[in-house]
Amino acid sequence: MLPHLPNAHTDCQVRVMEETVTNAEKYFGQFCLLLAAYTRKTARLRDKADKLVKQLIDFANTENLEMRTTLRNFAEDLAKVQDYRQAEVERLEFKVVNPLKLYGTQIKQTQAEIKKFKHVRNHEIKQLEKLEKLRQKSPSDRQMISQAETCVQRASVDAGRTTHQLEETVNAFQKQKLKDLQKILSDFVTIEMVFHAKAVEVYSSAFQTLERYDLERDLEDFRAKMHGVHRPYGPRDARPLTDTGPAAAAPWSLAQSAQSTMRSQRKEAESEDSSAEDPVEDLRGQGQGLHH
Amino acid sequence: MLPHLPNAHTDCQVRVMEETVTNAEKYFGQFCLLLAAYTRKTARLRDKADKLVKQLIDFANTENLEMRTTLRNFAEDLAKVQDYRQAEVERLEFKVVNPLKLYGTQIKQTQAEIKKFKHVRNHEIKQLEKLEKLRQKSPSDRQMISQAETCVQRASVDAGRTTHQLEETVNAFQKQKLKDLQKILSDFVTIEMVFHAKAVEVYSSAFQTLERYDLERDLEDFRAKMHGVHRPYGPRDARPLTDTGPAAAAPWSLAQSAQSTMRSQRKEAESEDSSAEDPVEDLRGQGQGLHH
Numbered sequence: 165m166l167p168h169l170p171n172a173h174t175d176c177q178v179r180v181m182e183e184t185v186t187n188a189e190k191y192f193g194q195f196c197l198l199l200a201a202y203t204r205k206t207a208r209l210r211d212k213a214d215k216l217v218k219q220l221i222d223f224a225n226t227e228n229l230e231m232r233t234t235l236r237n238f239a240e241d242l243a244k245v246q247d248y249r250q251a252e253v254e255r256l257e258f259k260v261v262n263p264l265k266l267y268g269t270q271i272k273q274t275q276a277e278i279k280k281f282k283h284v285r286n287h288e289i290k291q292l293e294k295l296e297k298l299r300q301k302s303p304s305d306r307q308m309i310s311q312a313e314t315c316v317q318r319a320s321v322d323a324g325r326t327t328h329q330l331e332e333t334v335n336a337f338q339k340q341k342l343k344d345l346q347k348i349l350s351d352f353v354t355i356e357m358v359f360h361a362k363a364v365e366v367y368s369s370a371f372q373t374l375e376r377y378d379l380e381r382d383l384e385d386f387r388a389k390m391h392g393v394h395r396p397y398g399p400r401d402a403r404p405l406t407d408t409g410p411a412a413a414a415p416w417s418l419a420q421s422a423q424s425t426m427r428s429q430r431k432e433a434e435s436e437d438s439s440a441e442d443p444v445e446d447l448r449g450q451g452q453g454l455h456h
Numbered sequence: 457m458l459p460h461l462p463n464a465h466t467d468c469q470v471r472v473m474e475e476t477v478t479n480a481e482k483y484f485g486q487f488c489l490l491l492a493a494y495t496r497k498t499a500r501l502r503d504k505a506d507k508l509v510k511q512l513i514d515f516a517n518t519e520n521l522e523m524r525t526t527l528r529n530f531a532e533d534l535a536k537v538q539d540y541r542q543a544e545v546e547r548l549e550f551k552v553v554n555p556l557k558l559y560g561t562q563i564k565q566t567q568a569e570i571k572k573f574k575h576v577r578n579h580e581i582k583q584l585e586k587l588e589k590l591r592q593k594s595p596s597d598r599q600m601i602s603q604a605e606t607c608v609q610r611a612s613v614d615a616g617r618t619t620h621q622l623e624e625t626v627n628a629f630q631k632q633k634l635k636d637l638q639k640i641l642s643d644f645v646t647i648e649m650v651f652h653a654k655a656v657e658v659y660s661s662a663f664q665t666l667e668r669y670d671l672e673r674d675l676e677d678f679r680a681k682m683h684g685v686h687r688p689y690g691p692r693d694a695r696p697l698t699d700t701g702p703a704a705a706a707p708w709s710l711a712q713s714a715q716s717t718m719r720s721q722r723k724e725a726e727s728e729d730s731s732a733e734d735p736v737e738d739l740r741g742q743g744q745g746l747h748h
Contacts (some may be wrong), residue, residue, distance in 0.1 A: 176682075177682045177683070180682050181682070183518070184678075187515065187518040191511060191514065191515035191518070194511045194515075195511060195512075198507050198508040198511060199508065201504045202501065202504040202505060202508065205497060205500045205501040205504055206501060208497045208500070209494065209497040209498060210566075211493060212490055212493045212494040212497055215490050216490040216491065216494065219483060219486045219487060219490060220487075222483065223479065223483035223486075223487075226475070226479040226483070227602065231637070238641060245648075253570055262506055298521070331682065335678070335679065336684075338675065338678050339671070339675055340685065342523055342576075342671055342674055342675070343671060345523070346526075346666055346669050346671070349530060349666055350663065350666045350667075353659050353662050353663045353666065354663065355654055356537075356655065356659050357655075357659040357663065358652075360652040360655040360656045360659065361652075361656050363648065363649075363652040364649055364652045364653050364656065367645050367648050367649040367652065368649065370645050371642065371645045371646065371649065374638055374641055374642045374645065376643075377638050379631070379634055379635060379638070382634055383627070383630065383631055385632070386476075386627070386630050387627065389472055390468075390469045390472050390473070390623065390626075391465065391469070399713055426543060
C-alpha cells in the first residue's frame, strides 16, 4: 500500500514504548496496591500483638511474684517488637508505598507524550497517503505532486523531531523506572531486614526471660498464699460462710480491680510508645548502615 | 453467728482456688483468641506477599534480561520468606494455638472439682447451723444435740477430705498451668525467632541480588530493542501504519500472553511449595537447637 516510508522502523519503536509504559502502569499499580495491603496487614499483626501484650500484663497482675515478673518482662519484649513493627509500617509507607503512588503522575506524563507523537505521526501518514493518491490519479500534475511532496517532507521532519523527543522521554522514563524499582525494592528489603534482625534480638531476650522462670519458687508462693492467711476469727471471716453460693462473685470483683489498675498502667506505656521515637531513629540508623 | 468452725481458713483457700481457675479461664481464653488472630493475620501477610511474588514474576517477563533476572531472583527470595512464614503459621497453630484451645477441658474439670467441694462444704455449714439452732432453742436436749454434733463431725471430716483433694487438684492445676504457659510462650518465641532469623538470611540474599543489578547494561538492551529491529519492509510491517490508533491494543495482548505463561510457571512453583517440606523440617531442627 505504502511502497516507501522514511521512518518505518518507528512503528516497532512506538510499540516498545507503549508496552513499556502500559506495563509500568499495570504492574507498578499492582505493586503499589499489594505493598499497601502488605503494610496494612503488618499493622493488623501489630494490633493483635498489642492486645496480647495488654492481656499478658493484666494476667501477670493476677499471678504470684515469679510468674508476674516473667510475664511483665515477656510482655515488655513483645511490646518492643511491636514498636519495631510500627517503625516498619511507617517506613514501608514512606519509602515503598508512597513512591509507588507518586509513580502514576510520571506514567501519565509519558503517556501524554506518546499520544502527542501519535498525532504528529498520523499527520505524516495522511500526507503520505494524499501524495500516493495524487500520484495514482493525476500522475501528470507535477505542481500538485510537488506541493504534496513538500507537505510530506515537512510532516516527516516534524515526525522525526517528535520521534527523537519521544525516544528521549521514554529512555529517561525507562531509566528512572528501573532505577526507582531497584531503589524501592532495596528499601523494602532493608526495612524488612532491619525489622527481622531487631525481632530476633528482642525475642532472644524474651526467650532468656522465660528460661529464667523458677516454677518451684512460684508454686511455693502459691501454696503459701493458700495456707498462709490465718487471721483471727471475726465477723469478716465468718461472712462468706453464710453466702457461700454467691461468694463466687468475689474473684471477679478482685479481677476487675486488678484490670482497672492495669488499664491505667497500659495507658502510661502507650503514651510512652507514642513519644519514644528512639526505635524508629535506631532503625533508620541501622537501615543506612545496611545500605553501605 | 458461728462461734467456732474447724476449717475456717478454707474460705480464703477456696477464694484463691476460684480466682486461680477463673483467671486461667478468662486469660487463657484471651491468649488463645489473640494468638489465633495473630496467626491468621500472619497468614494474610503471607497471602499478600505471595500475590506480590506473582506480579513481580509477571512483570519480570515484560522486562529485558538484566531486570528480568534480577526480578526473578528477588521474587524467588520473597517467595522463600513466605515459605518460612507458612511454616511459622503451621507451627503457631500446632504448638501455640492448639494447646491453648485444649486448655478449656482442663479448666472445666477443675471447676467441677471446686463445685463438688462447695457442695460438701455447704452441707457441713448446714449441719453446723442446725446444731447452733438446737443449742439455742433446746439447750437441754442432750440427745438431739449429741446427734447433731455427730452429723457436724461427719460433715466436717467429709469437707476436710474434699478440701485436701481439692487442694491437690488445684495445686496440680496451677503447676500444669504455669508449666504450660512457660512452654507455650517459649514455643511462640522460638517459632518467631526462627522465622525472623530465616527472613534476615533470605533478605540478605535478596539485597545482594538487587545490588548486583546493572542499570547501564539494561538500558543498552532497551535502546537496542527500540532501534535494533530493522526488518525488510513487507505487508506485516506496513500494517500498523493503517491502524495506528487501535494499535495500542497490541501491548495488551502481548502482556496477556506473558501473563498466561507466567501463571503456569507460578503453578509449578506453588506445587513445589506444597510438596517441599524442607523449610519446615529445617525450622523444626533449628527450633530444637534453640531450645537447648
